[in-house]
Every structure is written in structure tokens, then in C-alpha cells.
Amino acid sequence: MSPSSSFARPDGPVVPSRRRFVQSIAVGGALSGLGYWPGAVAAQSRFREASVLSGTEFDLTIGEAPVDVTGRTRPATLVNGSLPAPVLRWREGDTVTLRVTNRLAATSSIHWHGILLPAGMDGVPGLSFNGIQPGETFVYRFPVTQSGTYWYHSHSRFQEQTGVYGAIVIEPRGGERFRAERDHVVLLSDWTDENPETLFANLKKMSDYYNFNQLTAADFARDVSRMGLEKAMAKRRMWSRMRMNPTDLTDVTAATYTYLMNGAAPDGNWTALFNRGEKVRLRFINGSAMSIFDVRIPGLKMTVVSADGQDVEPVSVDEFRISTAETYDVIVEPKDDRAYTVFAQSIDRSGFARGTLAPRPGMVAEVPALDAPQWLTMTDMMGAMTMGGMHDHGAMEKPAGQGAADHAMPSMKPAAGAEPHAMHDAPAAAAAADPHAGHAMKSSDATRSGTSDMPGMGSTPMARHARTEYGPGVDMRVDMPRTNIDDPGIGLRDNGRRVLTYADLHTIGGPLDPRGPGREIELHLTGNMERFMWSFDGQKFSDARPLHFRHGERLRVVLVNDTMMPHPIHLHGLWSEMESPSGEFQVRKHTIMVQPAQRITYLVNADALGHWAYHCHLLYHMEAGMFRTVVVS
């Protein structure tokens, strides 16, 4: 394929031959040099030929095609024969028409993630429509009322895992608020050579199937020699007693996944070009099925300007965590004539996606080593309870290389030399002779009435568990979740880098609606790691009834994560306007990652009638039942 093909036909679909497509993965590094495309329209490097479609009319064909990501040719489901699917560029205010043809043997669908549209256009089989039957073309048509970075993917079974995902970039009517000379989509994803149905079955039969970072006797021996037998045992006691694994950071790891950046494996080295001194906008999208990435570009500060397509007050960071289905736009300004590595390591540190920003084709920069994986902390297991000083000191002990402050929140740095368990009230701790003095609860009445005061944390409400959380589908409950949103999360705490947290995100312009919530809905994120069951309130999708949002109301959703894994929770068709712990408007998102043992609240304007999907965006959690229907009527 000539490298100019997509220049020649920017508005129409270009379907590369299968053979060229496969080659392009294998020779991605060599082709990347052709990706120079000056100006902000150049969303995509030339690494993926024919991958940008723009205009108002689109023809998308979902079909099966073999791809070779790892050296083995495996079946994939692709849109227009491309992995990832073509980038769709829309303009705010246009009405777009998308004719989606299903050439698969199974029912298919496309969901436009984060896009506000009529419920019938949302693309969830069983809720918005019947799905697109084999051989059928479904015509999506809706006005584009927003701008920013979004994505699209299949909402049918595991087709998203096998390749049906692509980027959406919507140009604002009035031009970008934050202008940049270059504009690149950076779509992160995960690829497996296994059939995802097999992968899911493996997890059902052995939930730690892909975890090759489990506790071993060798680790134990090392801890014994380092901290003594008693502490080494104490460190493990609680986890073992609860049958929980402190290294259970993600269900599917690089043991089967290859992490991709714009479809390129790390060796493929997806490359984007810049001229020294230019502003480069990178539109990060996590289009993976199950992976949470920590992204950084060593040598460059990243200015986050948009989250989930919504402009935010710019914040400069070294690193950010992007959960599945989230998007972040960052602007970087490389000052030197050198290459920079775009490094996205998975949350469990089993692997990474990688690409390069370079002034000229063919350049590479050093690829950082993966960080050491860390144990989940008591905070990840018990939320605010451990912050009250009730933790088992031995069990709090961290593996080598972690700061003692790991289990505290970053905003609550201890005074130098303070005991870890004294830091919950840092000012008092420095003065207190008793390390337990000065923490948390002032009166038991506060807790009984539903909240308690914890310095620096706002109030800590007690979780109200549902009756259905006491069955076989739930392996733990957090009575007193943490409410702070300034914790970068496991593996990023005190790593010496400035890491983005939700506390840093402030949507420009404030909330959509000045009204406060008329009522509150509390939902718990629940699961049983051992059985690989996932649910809301202990009820899998097929056991649960819909959630009713009354049309026109503004309500507060309270999510409490009763598991030890982060869950990116996505509400279709309606914005989630996240609140700070003290109840002020924070950031508008379509997907909110709730950390282990954390309580998050957000307001929703129920202004779009219809049936909407509401689910954890970890694909295998969703398929396992962590899914609800929201009915706005």
C-alpha cells in the first residue's frame, strides 16, 4: 500500500488487504518513519495505514481477519480490516451517519463510548437495539453535541478483546481551547492469542490463572531474613486468613497479553514525530479489555488538559494512571532534539506498551524498566478503617523498596521519622509520645450516626451493605471505605514522580446543572475473586433488577468498592459528575475508576430517556455480571 493512500482518500474507508495489514504489524517500526503529517489534523502516525476517517458519513464493516501480533497468526474481529479500528474524526454540531455492516458469524454491535445520543443509537444489544445480525447493516445517525477524545467498541460478548475498538476525535466548533501544533491519538490496548471465551473459562476455573507474581516460599524466606519470622508471618497472616492475595492486582496479565500502542507491540515501536519546541497533543485512550496502565514519558512533563473528552484546568504531571475506557489528553513540549519513550506499564507491572516521540523517523529512546510490583496495602483492603490506627503493625510492613508512607495518602505526608501508624494526624504525631495518639475518631457517636471525622479526609461515612452482599458471590465487604480521591493508587504511591489523581481534575466551567441531588443511590462494587463472580450489591446482572432514574431528576450515585481491585465504572448516555470528598463538583467523566475500598460519589442528570448500560468496563468483570441497566423514565 502506498503511504499516501489515506491522504488521497481522507473521507472514505480504505480497506487494506489482509496481507498488508499483517505486514504492517511486523514491520511497524520501519513504516513509522512515514508517519510525518504536519498540523493538527494528523491524528495518526502513518504506522496504521488508512486509519483516519473523517466527515459525516462513515461505512464501517466488522469482519473476521487473521492478525499476527506475537508471531502467531490468530483470528481477530476487525473494523475495516484494521487493528485498532479507524480513527473517526467528527465535528461538534454535525450529524453523523455511520453504516455498520456485520460480516461476522455472530451478532455484533458498536457502542460510541462517552457520546451523548438517543438511546436507540447507543449500540448495546438487548438495551438499545437487537444488535446487528450477521450480514446486516445498521445505520447509526445522531447529532454530535460534544467535543473531545472518545472511542468506540463492540458491546457484544468478547469482540472488543479481539479487535473491535477505535478512537473518536471530535473537533470543537470554536476550535481547541488548548492548541497544539501536532495531534496524535495514542490508543492503548491488550491483545491475547487465546480465544477470549477460553480466557474467561480459565478465570472461572482458576481465578489466578494469569498471575505469575504470587507469594512464594522464596519471598517468605527473604522476608524472614529481613524482618524476622514473626513479622514475616504477621505480614501474611491477614491475607491468608481472609484467603486474599495481596498480589492480585489484575485478573489478566502479560502472561497472555501483549500490550499495544495504536496496534503496535512494544517491538513495533509506534512513533510520532515532532519538531523541537512544538506543542504535541497526545490523546490517550485506554481501549483495552482488562488492563489499567500507568503512563509516562521520561524527560517530559505532561500537561493534562482533558479527561474523558472534557477540558480540565491544565495540570502538569510526570505520570498518570488510565483505567480501561478512560481518555486523557495531554500536551507535551519537547525542548530537545531527541527521542522520548512513551511508556505505559500495566498496573501489575507484568508488561508494557511502548512507543516513541521523535524529531526524526527511526529514532529510539531508552525504555525504562518496569517498576517492581507492590503488595496491596491494608488501605486497599479495608479503606478508612486502617487509617484509624487499628491495623496490625506487622501486616502493614511493606516489601523492600517501598516507603513506609505507602499506606498513607499522599497529601498526608508524615513528619520525618514518624511511625507509619502515627501519620494519620501528622501534626499531632510529631509531638505525640504514643504513636497511637491523635488519630481519627473523636467520638463513637459520630460513627453511629453514619459518619466519623478523620482529619484530612473529610467525613468517613459507614457503608450500607445490601442484603444480597452476604452470599456466595461476595468475598469481602468494607464497612468504612476511604473517601479521599488524592491517592494515586497501588504501585504509584510515593514513587518520586508527580502522579495525577482525581483530586487534580477540575472540569472547566463547573457542573452542567447547579442543582444539588434530589436523592441518593448507593451501590456497592462486589465480587468473589476465587469464583470469579462480579456484581453490584452482590447481584449479578441476571439476578438484578434495573435501576430507575426518574426523568429530569438530578441524583447522587454513591459507589463503594467492596473489592480489592479498581473498577472503572461506566454509565452510558449520561455524564457522571464526580464530587470531592466534601461534596464540591470535581470533574465530569463517563468512566470513573473506583479504587479498592474506596467510596466515590457523583451526580447524574437523568435527562436522557431510555435504557442505558451501567457497568464495570473491565470486560471480563462485565461479562461475569458486573452490569446493571439504568432506566430513565
Added chain:
Amino acid sequence: MRAPAIVIQRPLRAALFALASSLSLSLWLPLAALAQASADHAGHAMPAASATPGVAAPAMDHSKMDHSKMDHSTMGSSTKDSAKPPAAGPSMDMGAMMKSMQGGTPPPDARDPDAYADGLTHGPMPGMDMADNDAYTHVLLNQFELFKGRDGSGQALDAQAWFGTDRNKLWLKASGERSGGRLGATRLEGLWNHAIAAYWGLQTGIRHDVGDGPSRTWAAFGVQGLAPYWFEVEATAYAGPRGRTALRLEAEYELLLTQRLILQPDVEVNLYGKNDPERGIGRGVSDIDVGLRLRYEITRKFAPYVGVVYSRKFGNTASYARAAGERVSDTQVVAGIRIWF
């Protein structure tokens, strides 16, 4: 069940000790674990029975306990808590917290999960193809091996298979051996496994014994699951015609030496309520098997192993064996593969 608890105790303790000593390689097995385990699933096995306070106490009780603990910072007044050395307090709290975090029964004021539905139900639209209630098939040849002992050599199998959804499964078990071309005592079970707690399933069905004498059929009732400290536990009671009863306890542990090299100790104890001389089985504790297998997981699903198994007969069972000129105890060397799919 005729086998009284006093009779059980000594051999059970012996079994525990054997298991513990094999694990002491790793230094970190709390001896109390199995005892805890049985207590734990006793609680779970009978959810309807009046709750053991420790197992099923509602969350609110614990939170009350918890903050009485938390108060100690601000308390100048003399309660026991503030006088207590800090080291003693936290682990007690941890225990209480852990209990309120897992299992139990819902408090009376627990949230109604259907309240937000306002009476709505799912619409009739087809097409939702979720995997949340799919049935799966799992077959595990846990032990599939050749053995060689002083009493002879042969082949042994210990396998389980299930078919079903998260909550309900058909569960098949087979365990037996062949030696000198003859089928030894072999147990076949067909059970309905119903999930009753996060880590436990209740199993009901039938057991059929073949080989080594006339066949026997039993009704089976038991639990299988994961006890605290990661012990895989099976405890099944059996009742057969003519007042025959039996109890079988099995516990297994996986100690990871590396991510792929895994040491697997296991212990199995059989008890019977009546003598069954035709099958060489005596009343009381009849036999114990203690195994230690070291496997290498080439893949998760395929792992060759080597190991040793110590087995011993007790009481009348031992007498029948002696009378038949067989050994009362034996140590076998085993080699096999562990396969699942």
C-alpha cells in the same frame, strides 16, 4: 454417625501433625489453621442454624467494638483499652474486622437491593448475551500417577470434574488404584454442588465404592471449599444400607516454591461407623493417607510431579489387613501428571 469425637481426635491430630510437619519446610504454617478451617466451615455448612457469634455476627456489632478501640487516643479516662499495651490490641481488632468483612448474615437494616428499581423489570428486548450465567466444564486429574511401595506397585487416580454455573454444579469425583492388574478400593461420587458461602459449596449426592470386595452405595452429604490460610478442604458424611455410616476428610495445600514449582501436601482420613470385613474396613478411624507431591507447572493445565505418600491403617481395619497378610502402613514413591481442562 457412630464414630464418636473422642475416637476421631487422636488420629486427626496425628494427621494434622503430619501435614504440619511436611509444611514446616516453609516454616509458616500455623498449626491452628485446620482447626480454624473446620470451625469456619461448620459455621458455613449450616447457615440456617443459630449463628455462631464469631462467624455470623452482623457488621454493626463489630463497628461498635471497633470504635471503642479507636477512642483510645482521646480517652484520658481509664478503660482497659487505654491501659492495654498497643501491641496486644490491634491483632484483636484485626480479627474482629476481618470477621465483619467476610461471610455472616445480613443485619436487619441491610439495604434492599431492589429498592432502586421502583418496581421495574427488564424489558423484553432480545440480544443481551452476557456470560454471567454460563455453565462451564472443568475436569481435574489431580493425581494421575504410578506408585511403588513395599506393598507393591500400580497406578492411582484422584480426579474431580464439574459442570455448571457459579451457584450450581454437577460434581463428579473418582479416586482409586490398580495394583497387580486388580482394581483396588475405588470411590466414585456424583454430587450436586450448591454454593452456600463465598468459599464453600454444599455437596449432596451418592457415592459408589467398587473394587476390593463387594460394591457399596452410600448417600453423601458434605462441604467442599477453601478454608482460611488457603487450605482446600473436603468433608463428607455418608450413610448406606444396613446402618452403614462413614466420614471422609481431606485437606490439601499448595506451597509455591517458585511461580511454577509447587509443593502440594495433602491428607485424607476415613472413618466408618460399622465393620465391613468383606471390604477389609473396620469401625472407627480406618486409614490415613498423607502425601507430598512436588509438581512443575509447564503450563497451568499440565504439570508433571513426583512425590511420596505415607498411608496407615488403624483399628479393626489394621487387624483385617494383618489377617490378610498385608501391611498396616506403607510408604510409596509416586510419579505422575496433574492435568486439567
